[in-house]
Amino acid sequence: MSQTTEGKRHDLMSIAVATPAELVDATGMSDAVAKKMIAVARSSLEMGFESGEELLKRREKVQRIKTGSKNFDALLGGGLETGAIVECFGEFGSGKTQIGHVLAVNSQSIEKDAVAVYIDTENTFRPERIIQLAKGAGLDEEQVLKNIKVARAYNSDHQMLLAEKIEDLIKKQGLNVKLVVIDSLTAHFRAEFIGRGTLADRQQKLNKHMHILLKLADTHNLCVYVTNQVMAKPDMFFGDPTQAIGGHIVAHASTFRVYLRKGKKGTRVAKLIDSPNMPEGEAGFYVDETGVKDVE
Numbered sequence: 429m430s431q432t433t434e435g436k437r438h439d440l441m442s443i444a445v446a447t448p449a450e451l452v453d454a455t456g457m458s459d460a461v462a463k464k465m466i467a468v469a470r471s472s473l474e475m476g477f478e479s480g481e482e483l484l485k486r487r488e489k490v491q492r493i494k495t496g497s498k499n500f501d502a503l504l505g506g507g508l509e510t511g512a513i514v515e516c517f518g519e520f521g522s523g524k525t526q527i528g529h530v531l532a533v534n535s536q537s538i539e540k541d542a543v544a545v546y547i548d549t550e551n552t553f554r555p556e557r558i559i560q561l562a563k564g565a566g567l568d569e570e571q572v573l574k575n576i577k578v579a580r581a582y583n584s585d586h587q588m589l590l591a592e593k594i595e596d597l598i599k600k601q602g603l604n605v606k607l608v609v610i611d612s613l614t615a616h617f618r619a620e621f622i623g624r625g626t627l628a629d630r631q632q633k634l635n636k637h638m639h640i641l642l643k644l645a646d647t648h649n650l651c652v653y654v655t656n657q658v659m660a661k662p663d664m665f666f667g668d669p670t671q672a673i674g675g676h677i678v679a680h681a682s683t684f685r686v687y688l689r690k691g692k693k694g695t696r697v698a699k700l701i702d703s704p705n706m707p708e709g710e711a712g713f714y715v716d717e718t719g720v721k722d723v724e
């Protein structure tokens with residue numbers, strides 16, 4: 429497939445906003461050439477302001493991936509938006525991976541030939557579960573499985589590389605990627621960078637990773653769903669004593685943030701923490717064999 433105008437604009441943009449050192453690093457070109465390239469990219473690019481009207485038009489292109497629970501969808505304004513990063517964080521067993529599976533199935537209903545990319549860092553992706561969910565959604569399970577591209581990420585560098593390769597799936601293989609799942613976004617980073625001295629390095633890498641994901645979401649009008657663990661906040665005595673991993677970097681880059689916790693009798697509660705235009709709120713749901721459902 430030939431590269432889209434939008435894609436070219438983004439390549440140009442990457443050069444325009446790069447530092448000479450980054451280009452030298454990436455390509456081995458001389459500093460002088462790098463500077464010249466950046467200057468050319470900058471002048472040929474409309475470093476643009478868009479009118480509110482144009483932005484509104486772009487917003488009209490937003491599609492929504494359903495969870496299967498009307499309450500959960502309503503919390504997010506009707507489902508998970510394309511063009512956005514949606515982060516779900518919560519303790520083990522709170523449903524983050526299950527929701528990732530459900531989205532991988534349901535994303536295929538928003539457009540013909542829609543493809544879901546699943547980056548699995550914890551070896552918890554299960555094709556058998558996809559079959560169950562596809563049946564539950566009344567979809568052809570073979571087709572659904574075919575349209576999920578799964579990669580196992582073995583460490584944080586590998587994870588970052590895989591995220592960068594998604595661009596190739598779209599541009600070179602012509603796949604209509606509508607959803608990218610990263611489950612878990614932070615587990616490798618958390619395991620590899622231990623101790624205070626390495627925290628700054630970890631955050632810097634995570635920041636880069638998040639920006640690659642944001643750019644993907646934005647350029648290709650796709651939804652990025654990332655999961656995140658929580659850790660105990662030892663200095664907290666009231667309220668919920670947990671906080672998400674990845675700190676401000678992950679929090680800021682995510683367009684929507686949802687906190688999942690276990691409710692009564694096997695139910696789950698999703699709480700919208702951060703969103704550009706939806707009020708904070710909660711939705712009760714549960715996971716069963718066929719998918720994600722409303723708590724009545």
Ligand code: GTP
Binds near residue numbers: 521522715
């Ligand atoms: P961690 O990755 O450990 O942090 O947890 P998670 O938030 O990813 O939890 P996950 O999505 O794996 O949720 C697990 C829960 O979903 C289980 O405790 C079950 O209640 C439910 N669940 C998982 N698989 C199935 C299934 O096939 N059928 C049904 N009915 N429920 C399931």
Ligand code: MG
Binds near residue numbers: 524525526550611
């Ligand atoms: Mg999980």
